[in-house]
Amino acid sequence: MPSPAPTLAIDAREVAKTFRSGWFRPRLTDALRGVTLQVPRGSIVGLLGPNGAGKTTLLSILATLLIPDRGTARVLGLDVVRDSMALRRRLNMASGRPSFLWSLRVSEIIAFYGRLYGLSGVALRVRVDKLIEQYELKPYRRVPYSELSTGLKQRVALAKSLVNDPELLFLDEPTLGLDPDVSVRVRAHIAALRRERGMTIVLTTHYMREAEELCDEVAFIKAGRILDAGTPDALKRRIGLGDVIALRLEPAPPAWLGEAPGVLRCATADGWTRCTVDDAEKRLPDLLRQLFAEGVTVRNVRVREPELEEVFVELAR
C-alpha cells in the first residue's frame, strides 16, 4: 500500500551552512546556524529578513542547489541531499534577478527547460503556448532574451518555473525591481497558483506588504537564525506591538489615559493622542465611555493595526 503523502511540504531541522572564501586564509561566514522550518502543503510561506540574513541560502538548500553542512531537510517527503534528482522533477524556482541564455528566444527558453523536465512533442508545445499566454508574453515569444525589459525577463522566469507544473515553487524576491503595476500582476499570479493548483510556495521578499498580502505564514531570519515564525497576525500579537488608537480630544487628554486597562503607552503630537493598546476592538468602547463620562469631546478617532513592517523592524533590531 503506498504511504500517504506527508502533510508537510518542507520539514527542515537544524540546517546549518558555512561558506568559506579565500584559499590561504579562508574567511568563514555562517550563513545558516541551525534553522528549523516546517511548511504545510498548499501554503504560501514568506522568508523575511535583512540582506545577508540567510534567506537565499535556505531557499537554495531546499531547492537542492546547495548542500547543507549540518541538519536534515526533507522536501515533499524526500531528502534534499540523497534524493535530490527525484526531488528536482517536482519543484522549481524563479529568482528576482533572472538570467537565461542571451540569444535564445522566449519560447525557446521555456521549451529548453520543458524538455529537461521530460516534455516533448505536442505536450511541450501546448505547455509552452499556455505559459506564454498566461504570462502575457505572446508578443515577445520570438524576441531574444537579451532584448527583453526587466519586467518581461521576470515574467519569463516565472513562466519557466512553472514548466514542470511543480508541487513546490521557490520564489526568490519575485517582484524585485518591477514596476508597481507589474508587481501587482505578479502577486495576483502567485496567489492564483495556490488557489487554482494548490501549489506550495515559499518566497523571500523585502516587501512586507507583499508578504502580508500573499503569505499564510512568515518566518523572520536574521544572521542565519529564524527569530520568529507564524501567521502575520500571530506575529504581531506575539511581538506585542499592539493596535494604535489615535484620538483628537477636546480639551487635552486626561492623565489617566496612559494607565487605563489595556493601554500600553500614550503620546500626544500634532493635536492627536496616539494610544497603543493590546486589542483595539476590546479597549476602544471602554475608553470612549470613560472619556464621555469625563466630558471630554472626541472629535475624531482612527484605529490602525500594526503592519508587518513594524514587526520586521522590531525583530531586526
Add this chain to the structure above:
Amino acid sequence: MSWRADLLAVWAVVVRNALMASRNVFFFFELLFWPIVGVISIGLMTRFLGITPAQASFVLIGTIALSVVNVCQLEVAYAVLMDVWSKSIKHQFLAPIGIRHLTVGSWLVGMVRGGALFTLLAGLAWWAFDFRVFAAGPRAVAVFLLGCFLNAWIVGVFVCALITLFGNRAEAFAWASVNLVLVLAGIYYPVSVLPAPAAAFARAIPLTYFLDAYRSHFGFASEFAAPIATGLALSVVYAVVAHLAFYAAVQRARRTGLLLKMSE
C-alpha cells in the same frame, strides 16, 4: 531516469547549443575563420620550406586534426561556459539533468560542427595544396574523426570540470587546453622527436595514436603496435575519469556555493 527522459535531456542540450551556435558571430569565427587561416598558413609554409608532399601531408593532417578537436572540445565546454557567461547555471542544475546529458548533448553538436569543418578543410587542402585527406578511405577517415571527437569530448569535459571548480577564472582553459595537446600529441612532428619525458606524456594522449594510425595510410610507418585499439582504450579511461571529475566538481560547487555565485 528512463531512456526517454535521458534522450529528451540530451536533445534539449543539442537544440540549445545548435541555436546558440547559429546566432553568435564568435561561433562563426571558431568554425571557419581560424581553421581556414590555419590550413592556408601552414600549407603555404610547407611550400616555402620546400618539404616533400609526404611531409606536407603529415603536417596538414595534424593541422586539420587540431582544428577539428578544438572546435568540438569548445562546443563541449560551452555546456557549462554559456551558462556561466549568461549567469543561468543554477537554473540548469536545478533541473533534473545529469552531467552526461550536458556533455553528450554538446558533444553531438560538436561532432556535427567538427565534421563540417573537417569536410571544409579537406576540400581546401585538396584545392590549395593538392592534399587528398579522403585518400585514406572512408573507414580510416571515420576512425580518425572518431579519435578526434573522443579527444575533444575528454578535453571539453575536463574544461567543464575546471570551470565548475574554479568559476570564471578557469575560462582560459577552454582555449588553452588544446594547445597542450598540440605540443605533446605530435600534431606537427612525430612523437619520436620529443625528449623522453615529453614522449611519455605524448603516449598517454589518445590523439597521438589516432594521428599515428591515420598517417600510416599516407606512407608513414606506425610508431605503435596497435594504435587504434590503444587510442580507444585510453579514450574510454579518460572519458570515465573526466566525467567523474566533472561530477565531483559539480558536487563541490553545490557544497561551496560556487554554483550560486556563478549565477549572480
